[in-house]
Amino acid sequence: EVQLVESGGDLVQPGGSLRLSCTASGFTFSSYWMHWVRQAPGKGLVWVSRINNDGSATTYADSVKGRFTISRDNAKNTLYLQMNSLTVEDTAVYYCARGSEPGWFDPWGQGTPVTVSS
Amino acid sequence: DIVMTQSPDSLAESLGERATINCKSSQSLLYNSKAYLAWYQQKPGQPPKLLIYWASTRESGVPDRFSGSGSGTDFTLTISSLQAEDVAVYYCQQYYSTLSWTFGQGTKVEIK
Numbered sequence: 001e002v003q004l005v006e007s008g009g010d011l012v013q014p015g016g017s018l019r020l021s022c023t024a025s026g027f028t029f030s031s032y033w034m035h036w037v038r039q040a041p042g043k044g045l046v047w048v049s050r051i052n053n054d055g056s057a058t059t060y061a062d063s064v065k066g067r068f069t070i071s072r073d074n075a076k077n078t079l080y081l082q083m084n085s086l087t088v089e090d091t092a093v094y095y096c097a098r099g100s101e102p103g104w105f106d107p108w109g110q111g112t113p114v115t116v117s118s
Numbered sequence: 119d120i121v122m123t124q125s126p127d128s129l130a131e132s133l134g135e136r137a138t139i140n141c142k143s144s145q146s147l148l149y150n151s152k153a154y155l156a157w158y159q160q161k162p163g164q165p166p167k168l169l170i171y172w173a174s175t176r177e178s179g180v181p182d183r184f185s186g187s188g189s190g191t192d193f194t195l196t197i198s199s200l201q202a203e204d205v206a207v208y209y210c211q212q213y214y215s216t217l218s219w220t221f222g223q224g225t226k227v228e229i230k
Contacts, residue, residue: 044209059216059217102213
């Protein structure tokens, strides 16, 4: 069964940092692009970042560029999102998702909640 | 960025009735005769689930009451006979741009 499990979400103060992880199983992790998507409370889906299959290329939404870093460890089947200089606007559930070759997202993990508050 | 706009923001139909959701993109999503448009369903407390890709291809296991259509900049998701388990928020997503993937704002579907 293809599965993605996120972890690392927490309550953090503004200006703080957090690292999210997404552990993959049931498929050849190193063959796929991976994405992070977030959803603020009661709001819609917003793409955050993507990384190609070998980690050599990354892309970010303007709202997180320079603050967030996506990375992966294919030996550990794990995707990461390092989040620095967090603001209250970064409060959301963060999902990891596998990217298809053309670009749709399937499957998605269950999500990990990040709350930025003082 | 390509902007995706869904309408309506919410709808309520009776069980067994047809529900229609529209999605409009700020630029054409058509390339090599394929529309780079997907639809997702998100039930409360759950992650999104892929329903349709290439604008009209149902993902394996998705009931055939769900259908997608459209081309260029205008797309539609239709639920032909609304069931109680279809209560959810539905999102369209463009994957035409590989620099920035964008979603519509979502359409909440309820039973009348």
